[in-house]
Amino acid sequence: MSSPVDTVHILGAGSIGLMLAAHLSRVVPVTLIRRPGMTTPELRFRFREGNNETIVTLPQQTTETLDAAIERVIVCTKAQDALAAVESVADYLTEGSGLLLMQNGMGSQEAIVDRFPGLSIHAASSTEGAYREPPDTVVHAGRGITRIGGLTGKAFDWTALFQTAGLDAEQVEQIEWHLGNKLRINCLINPLTVLYDCRNGELLAIPAALEQMRRLGTEADAVLAAAGFTFSEPAFDVARQVARATANNRSSMLQDASAGRALELDYMTGYLLALAERCGVSAEEHRAVYQQITKQV
Ligand SMILES: NC(=O)c1ccc[n+]([C@@H]2O[C@H](COP(=O)([O-])OP(=O)(O)OC[C@H]3O[C@@H](n4cnc5c(N)ncnc54)[C@H](OP(=O)(O)O)[C@@H]3O)[C@@H](O)[C@H]2O)c1
Known part of the structure; x- marks a missing residue:
């Protein structure tokens, strides 16, 4: 299995996932991972921040269509869905894979670290604000800061990636x-x-x-x-x-x-x-x- 070196996968195409995808896709290739059953190879959505609205089109895959190792994945599901979502892509995670967990609350991060002790896993605590406006708009409602720290495995410079995309991010020692x-x-x-x-x-x-x-x-x-x-x-x-x-x-x-x-x-x-x-x-x-x-x- 191989993967384009710099592709960032986003697991969970909801409010925070699509907001991050919209920003990061300006500086790095981004692929969304959706639930099984989704059939269209691309997702097109409106992305609004203040008075600025753009149309974003991104490739999307499911566990049925994934065919290469995942190098970097940002997990953007709700906390109660996070472990199952990561397990659904387990076949595509290798020792070198890096995970960034965006969940609020605590407990889901520990569960993923326990289940995947060999991966590089970081967690984030973010004050960014995003929501979806049906039928197809994602709103970046408020700028905040994303603090990122390692939970297990080798260090991965997620902070630099966020900063390159114009997002405020800080590397912290004690993310817990x-x-x-x-x-x-x-x-x-x-x-x-x-x-x-x-x-x-x-x-x-x-x-x-x-x-x-x-x-x-x-x-x-x-x-x-x-x-x-x-x-x-x-x-x-x-x-x-x-x-x-x-x-x-x-x-x-x-x-x-x-x-x-x-x-x-x-x-x-x-x-x-x-x-x-x-x-x-x-x-x-x-x-x-x-x-x-x-x-x-
Ligand atoms: N929104 C914010 O401003 C914000 C800010 C900071 C932190 N957070 C945290 O970020 C996390 C996500 O929040 P959110 O507001 O983005 O939630 P959300 O809008 O509900 O998005 C979650 C997404 O995950 C998808 N999903 C769930 N299980 C999946 C699976 N197995 N495979 C693929 N996709 C899956 C859901 O798909 P379905 O729609 O099909 O269920 C949904 O699109 C939460 O822990 C939240 O507390 C959010």
């Missing part, structure tokens, strides 16, 4: 710390937007939600401290800043809940609960939120 930092904020905002059915900023104006956010923050910080993570600011303070800065956003969890799609809850609140249990720390407020949401959706 960044994932943990984002996890605690996600656990304070996303589930509450589902329970209160509101935009991020509206949480700040609902006294009961704000109080609950404070209690969730205290618990999240205690759990993460017991697991060895230290942060300079309490989760509650950071979550309030984030909710204010993204006041008009409907969180991805709220969007998924409204559309009847699976939630990333097990990789956010669920992961925190598992960590709490492992560390012997109480997380009753998070448990109540988890149970309420799983009953509701």
